[in-house]
Amino acid sequence: MFTIEGPVIYALLLIVPVALLLSRRRSIKASAPKPLADETDKEKEQKPAKSIMQPPRDDLVAPKEDPYTVEQLKAFDGSDPSKPIYVAIKGTVFDVSHKTDVYGPGKSYNLFAGKDASKAxxxxxxxxxxAISDYSTLSEGDMKTLNDWHTFFTKRYNIVGRVVDLPPPSVPTSNM
Incomplete structure (x- = not known):
C-alpha cells in the first residue's frame, strides 16, 4: 500500500492551496472586465482580495461551556448522522456539523472529529x-500553527463546550 510521509503531506498542504490560488487569480484576471476609466490605482488597491478559505462567520452563537469527557466526545465523530460533528482544539469543543464535506465520515479531516487532536x-x-490532545512536544512554530487553527475555528464554528478530563499539557523541559 502506498503511504505518504509527514514532510510530503506538509509540502502538499502548502503547495496545493497556493497553486489553486494562483490558478484562480490568473483565470479571474483573464476574465475580469476592464476597470472603469475613472477608477484610480489607489481605489483598485483598496479592494479586498478574494480568499479561497472559508470566511469568518457573523452568525455564531455565544460560546457555551458545556462539559464533555473524552469518552463522550467520541460519540460526535460523524458516524451517527443524528448527532452533530465536534472537533476539539486545546480543550475547546467546536461544532463543525455544517462542514460534513470536510469532517464527515470518509472525508479528509474526519480524523479530527470526535476528539481533541491538537497535536496533529x-x-x-x-x-x-x-491526532491526540497532548501538544506539549510541539515546536514553537507548530505551537503558532496550533494557535492559528484555534483562532480560525473560533471565527467559523460555534463553541459548544470544553473537554473536562484532558490532562494539562506538560511543559517541555529544556537542557540549558
Whole structure:
C-alpha cells in the first residue's frame, strides 16, 4: 500500500492551496472586465482580495461551556448522522456539523472529529497517531500553527463546550 510521509503531506498542504490560488487569480484576471476609466490605482488597491478559505462567520452563537469527557466526545465523530460533528482544539469543543464535506465520515479531516487532536493540527499532520490532545512536544512554530487553527475555528464554528478530563499539557523541559 502506498503511504505518504509527514514532510510530503506538509509540502502538499502548502503547495496545493497556493497553486489553486494562483490558478484562480490568473483565470479571474483573464476574465475580469476592464476597470472603469475613472477608477484610480489607489481605489483598485483598496479592494479586498478574494480568499479561497472559508470566511469568518457573523452568525455564531455565544460560546457555551458545556462539559464533555473524552469518552463522550467520541460519540460526535460523524458516524451517527443524528448527532452533530465536534472537533476539539486545546480543550475547546467546536461544532463543525455544517462542514460534513470536510469532517464527515470518509472525508479528509474526519480524523479530527470526535476528539481533541491538537497535536496533529499543530503539526499539520494527518497521521492517526498524531491526532491526540497532548501538544506539549510541539515546536514553537507548530505551537503558532496550533494557535492559528484555534483562532480560525473560533471565527467559523460555534463553541459548544470544553473537554473536562484532558490532562494539562506538560511543559517541555529544556537542557540549558
Amino acid at each position: 493540527l499543530g503539526m499539520s499532520s494527518l497521521k492517526p497517531e498524531d
